[in-house]
Amino acid sequence: MTLAQLQSFVLVARHGSVKAAAAELEVTEPAVSVAVSALKKELGDELFVRSGRGIALTPGGRRLAALATEILGLAEQARRSVAESGGESRRLSVLATPLVAEHIGPLIELFTARDDGLELTVTSAASGSFVEALEHRRADIALGPAPSGATSIAAAPFLRCRFIVVAAPSHPLASGRAIAPASLAGERWLVGPPELDPGEATGSFFARNPGLAPEQISTYSSGAAAVAAAVAGEGIMLVLSHAVVDEVRRRQLVRLDVRGTPIIEMWHASTLGLGRALPAALALQRFATTPEATQAISSGRAGAVSSQIRPKVHVTLWQSVAQRGG
Structure with missing residues (x-):
């Protein structure tokens, strides 16, 4: 054999x-x-x-x-x-959903700054691929929704996220109260790459409200690009509240009071667990749960990765071409 x-x-x-x-x-x-x-x-x-x-x-x-x-x-x-014992750099492969990959730059910066001998790669994929990727060791750690139904995976929660619906201040529903999700059926929804992930807040929101037609969804190359489109009045979006703090403060965006929101989602750091996962993966899993890491993500801007660690961190985002619906 x-x-x-x-x-x-x-x-x-x-x-x-x-x-x-x-x-x-x-x-x-x-x-x-x-x-x-x-x-x-x-x-x-x-x-x-x-x-x-x-x-x-x-x-x-x-x-x-x-x-x-x-x-x-x-x-x-x-x-x-x-x-590694022969002097090669230690490598750590991180898998994250596109949304999470766009927001973990500050966390990765802090973690890699503590270890000069670590080379880290971040690749994005849908949350449904986490279990297989970890079990087949194509990834050392996965960041995003907790894998379901896999006893072989050890998942540690590291960030409690609030998702809100936002639009430009000129939107007709900007001053509405207790807006029913069904009232948004004719709206153009703006989302980041690549498609709606049923394991994340936006995908699950649409799954719970099937009346929101898929043809009214415009997909952008990143969450930041979708936010810019929302500021320009091109549609509405369900977005991480801390990702639009500045836009809301400047009144470039307003929160729509939609029933069932804000949506709370917990992000997890998942590995094969003690004895099976690489020490660096377990170290990142532990670090992600610290107040220092939480503060870094919550206060950082999407996509921010310092040039200081760019030689050691490689990020691959499988992006969709923007579909600007008519």
């Missing part, structure tokens, strides 16, 4: 397809089939059977998929530990 064979099987199990597994590995389909066949022969189990257009794992296949994921993760952890 080899790591390459286990990797092939894990990808087949994840994608439900030999073709998709081969594409991710950048090898031929026969190469993946040979690797999986070797595992079947050694373990004496079919591991999966054809089911419609996909596959269905056997009981043995399900057990192997879980164990193989852990084995591959430990192998990666061993590789990184040996590399």
Whole structure:
């Protein structure tokens, strides 16, 4: 049994397809089939059977998929530990939703300033991908909504967020009271990238109020761009209250008194937990829960990352092209 064979099987199990597994590995389909066949022969189990257009794992296949994921993760952890012992920079991979990634700059600055030997990468993705990314060790820590239904993940709350609905002062509902969400059905909603995440406040708000038509949603390259559009009177948005403190103080935006708002959302720092997560991931998880980190995020501006740490921190935001509805 080899790591390459286990990797092939894990990808087949994840994608439900030999073709998709081969594409991710950048090898031929026969190469993946040979690797999986070797595992079947050694373990004496079919591991999966054809089911419609996909596959269905056997009981043995399900057990192997879980164990193989852990084995591959430990192998990666061993590789990184040996590399670090040889003088290479320690690396930490952070996964966050696009919204969270846009606001954690001050937290990341403070954390990395304490450790010159740490190289940190921030990548954004939907919250639904957190569990798989952590379990398959494609990320060391995830910041955003707490993963649900995953006993393998240890999530620590680090920020209590308030989301409010805002609009330009000239908006017809600016002076309204106890506005029913249904009254906003004809409004143009402004959101940041990439799409509505059901795990976050805006996505869950629309899910609870299906009368708010999706065609009235304009997606911008960032939350800050959506705020600028709201200031220009191009629509309304559900936004982090601390992200628009200056705009509200200057009366560039006003809060709409919509029933059910403000919406409270808790952000969590999630890892594989003690004994499985990298020490740097556990350190960031602990630091995120400190008053110092909370204050830094709450008082910082969206997207702010100091040039002092740019060489050590790499941020990847999967942005959507702005859709400026008519």
